[in-house]
Amino acid sequence: MRTAALETPVITDADFQKFREFFYRKTGIQFDDSKRYFVDKRLIERIEATGSDNFRQYFVGLRFESKGEEMQALVNAMTVNETYFFREQYQFECLVNSMMDEVASRRRAGQRIRIWSIPSSTGEEPYSIAIYLLERWPRINDYDVEILSSDIDTQVLQSAQRGLYTPRSVANLPKPYLAKYFTEQKDGQWLISRDLVDAVEFSRVNLSEVNDTRKFRDIDIIFCRNLLIYFDDLSRRMAAEAMFDALRPGGFVCLGHSESMSRISSLFAVRRFPDAMVYQKPMEGGA
Template structure:
């Protein structure tokens, strides 16, 4: 084994190497890793350097930059992302969607027109499936419109799990028993901790279109246009200030005039961009793209 690999595993990356790697990851993914995340990053990068047999970080970075398939970069991204979520997380924002935002969005629209909702950073799928359940259970006009549920993540492994739709007790902890019985079926095989698992019904699995998307990549982001509501909760906390501003600009371009962005409870669009108008609804604060498409 190359001595530099052993050093990377036992002592971690040098300050210069760590900065180089973080700059690369920020440029390619938008994710920002500070000094506080150094141990987390060190271990994961060292494991991949060893796995591919690279002669240290420089050789590994060359692989990430120039590998035509992009497979190794995807493997590293999958290791670097944290996917902590569960059904009905921060439910008050889903309540805002079905109690206020959607009714405002469809005002004046004819029946049968399209509504597009995008869960950006969907992880293992609990968020878009929660949206689907809320629409079916609580929005009386759900059958009057053609609703597209889009969901994306930069991590290909969690997207596979989202499409499979199998969850353990922890993911379902916030779900009322009658909704679990209605929308989930017992699944063969226990979870890692030995507990039972459930699979979301086929109708809901087919209602969400999952795709691999890096929101920091302008070319990939351009695929999303005419969106009415974007859920991007607790993702931009992993970006630096510049990355958050760029993401806000991308969301502005993706939204239809009058569309809404829903952020995590600790996030505020006012710290990122002046392109949106804060809207205080009874259940939550959302951020709206002005109807004229510009800032107010």
Template structure:
């Protein structure tokens, strides 16, 4: 049973019981595919209490009933925004961007009909650093950008970070790895140590909300040539991780590539993909039609 604890200042502080945590963890997993280990308990409890208080709910039980039976999904989205962690910066794990422009794009073009656009999908987008890094890398490091059209899609389950990505305002820490020439070309200082990214780059990326565990969301993405899905699958358990890997596979065109985070391995999840090792990075490829994994 929930208890109302009293802080020294006299404010009531809700407590999340073990049973509450288990109920919430199972519910959130069903909705998002994200599994919270026991070592995330403090983080989950803190965010849950914040949402209970923000909605004016009496306790966890009342909040959870309302959450389960709400019709418009607004509080669920607020909860998802609160529970997802978004920490990134420009040109993170840049060796994969080098692999993209040094190897992957040219190989992809050999198997695409002439004149067809290259389609790149970044998920999760977080606050936009990854898709904008992709765009800058293409403009600065890939000679083929003058001859080929490229579409960049970027998705996240968190609507708050999608709004931040489209706003395009970044801290000094976020742009610390951006070469000065790129910083001068694609950003402008806006005060308080912050930088605004070029609106042309913002317009070059198509942002959308996507839950990778929801087939209705991922079904919109097909014939993708290259997917960056970095540091997301580590938050899933084995079952939802495999389902996500299969969703990415379905989204790729034959011969397309997936880049994962440095601590992630597609080989431990599924045998659908081929492992490809290039000078800059190891990536995962959907076999060409008729080719074995």
């Protein structure tokens, strides 16, 4: 075990290279040289937290642990989660003005419509979807709408299920929505209603792990925004294939404004709606 007298661990260039190759294989997330300071800082925190003497001792323990608890703690430390309610709002407009109606046209009343938000981060996106549907899609009560939300980081999933948000996080919400779905706390934070928390099913998923994604099937709409920018080309293609397999024919994918499925995979067709451009899994038979 490390003692207070020991010096702060040092991450060498070779250590950094070894670690980022390992982390990439496990998660699909690629750290380039510009992220060196961030990676070193978080690695040193985990080395010290586990009582390891140096990177080598920590890395050996990480690779051969049986339960995977430290790997999950490391993933939690290395993933960046910054978001807010109604981010890139034009896609939520597209959801209620175009995509939901098209999906519903292929279902009978009462049938299930499934929406998957990945990454969940701290919950702002799936809860934004829920609020938009409740407030802006007139046919919400005619269908069984299921909202699923996933992340690789277990800490942010716990935070999402608590549903406690800063004033900055809720700044874009219209005041009537804030009053209807949130309760202000004594410390100035906002607690989301339990009805909304119960409306979203949260789960831990690594988009690069086939065993995690194969349980997601018959999805109608996927929101996967600002995640693929952290992947390399191979990991992006694998993620695109996982989403393709998860979607029903005719299902939609929404990516972040700086991401393009057309540069990743030819599996999807581009759909240009009045509010947004999204990507669609072709209908069976090419219809």
